[in-house]
Amino acid sequence: MSAVIETRSLTKVFGVNGNAVHALRGIDLVVARGEFVALVGPSGSGKSTLMAILGCLDSPSAGGYSLDGQPVEGLSGSALARIRNEKVGFVFQTYNLLPRATVARNVELPMLYAGVGGRERRERALALLEKVGIPEKAGRLPAELSGGQRQRVAIARALANGPALLLADEPTGALDSKTGAEVLGLFQELHRQGHTVVLVTHDPAIAALAGRRIELYDGLVRLPEAKAA
């Protein structure tokens, strides 16, 4: 089974010589297709930085990273934008929906950037909303939805271009426990359908739902979990 994520000695340094911060200090990580991985660690452990690099929002200072078999280090900004568009689906803690666009338009947006035609966009968006369980909300604005519903819209948007990797950053952090559980259920369901999910969290209970736990500490993967691959 091919790896969706494969990193080699990934490092990230912020700042300059004098007061450089080593956020990542050599991460070797392999995530196979169809895996459900929880990325855990205390704040400051480098979770967010790693996630940004895995999602091609940021570039590593050194080391290699292949996403879905394609090396991404040294790619131009627009090439990275394209990879984010086609291969990565982001789900954020605060949903990050466009407040002035309807639910359907929010879901369509990645397809718009991918050059999908108007009619197909609309059809796929409605199908995705069906899939996440809120087809009746297509014409609503995000502000008219509950937190759980908004996160479902965000998940539908993340799935819009059939990404190789779903990256969720504390997706239940802003939800009450019941709705949070529902959203997690949705992730589990997506995993069962074959999606590769990487979920960043600091909640051990949520991490326990994943097939594998990767714990970060001080910019390194804490053993023994690092061996599992």
Add this chain to the structure above:
Amino acid sequence: MRFSGAFRQRVAEAWLEIRENLGRSALQALGIMVGVASVLGGFSISDSNQRRSDERWRKLGGIERMNVQPAAAMRDGSVTALQRANLGLRNDDAADGEALNSKAVHATSVQRFARARLRSPNADQERQVSGIGGDFLPLNGYEVEQGRAFSMTELAAGAPVCLLGAEAASVFFPSGDAVGQTMRLGDFPVVVVGVFRELVFRWREGEPNAMAWRNEIVAVPSALVAARMQGDRYERVDRMTFKIPELNLMEGFARDLASLLKANHRQQEDVRIDDIAARMRKRQSQGQVYNLIFMLSGILSLVGGGMVNVNIQLASLSERVREVGVRMAIGASSLEVFKAFMTEAVLLTSLGSLGGLVLGVGFSKGICVFLDIPLFLAPGSFFAAFFVASAFGVVFALFPAWKASRLSPMEALRYE
């Protein structure tokens, strides 16, 4: 291009953005509006005034004329002995002038003035009498309304006939039946053969007729003035006029005419050649200066508006950094972000320009009403105003759009 329908989408989104931020957008559009309005308004007022002036010249017989008169020195008394020994401007000069360049000169007229006591059964006045010759009527914007003009034979022979301006006709023959009547010019009778159409021109509505004096004319053949009133066998004239439709020939003709007249007048420069077209050109270039000033003031207000726009746009960018981050995270490239911002700016500029055109028309209409001149709007002014404003809109939008597109997606997403 891999974005299908993306342009329409961008415009729709830009429109949404504008509508959602009406206050901010209105402020931005206002700067453009004022600039466009001031360019268009300035041009229109200048054009309208130009139009008015052109109309006046048309009524005076057109601008493609050249007048030749005795030099001012010949009348104000400081005449040299050599000049006094000359005969001055004569009928022959007009004929020579016409022969000088028959291609350029399409018509020639002469005029000779005299004062005389005029008597009819209804009035008895001392007035100026114009002795006219050649194509005087068309060259000076006169049209015969009743009766007829002088025949060639009457002009050549100095027949005792006369034409009356509208005012003169109403003074001497109030009952309106001047044609065919006889009146006395000094000590001899002349027959009225025709009456001119009244000439009316007002700079503004309600002002007195600026051409009223031209309706007071009493015209007789210039040969009659020479023979019967002044006994002048040299047929001297007070003014001659050449019609030269090709304005670019005018300058050369003026030069040739000057040397011809100098030769005719024993090397004395005792005439003044008045190139009306040159005068008009000067006026027109003055008009262009005004247009330039209007353009400049419009541009200055566009620069001011543009800088305000840059500031507003940058301020609004900080509100939208997170949104830009989200868009980038789901796949918008820098170019896409840049285009989105530019689309918004261009749309705003276009709307502002349209508003400015409306405002500008209203503005120039207001000024023209105030000046009591008819409004004239040249299509070119609309184009110029719109073009200049759009250019400024685009230029000033570049920086904020570029700044937005340079955001790092990670930092933009984290921005609070």
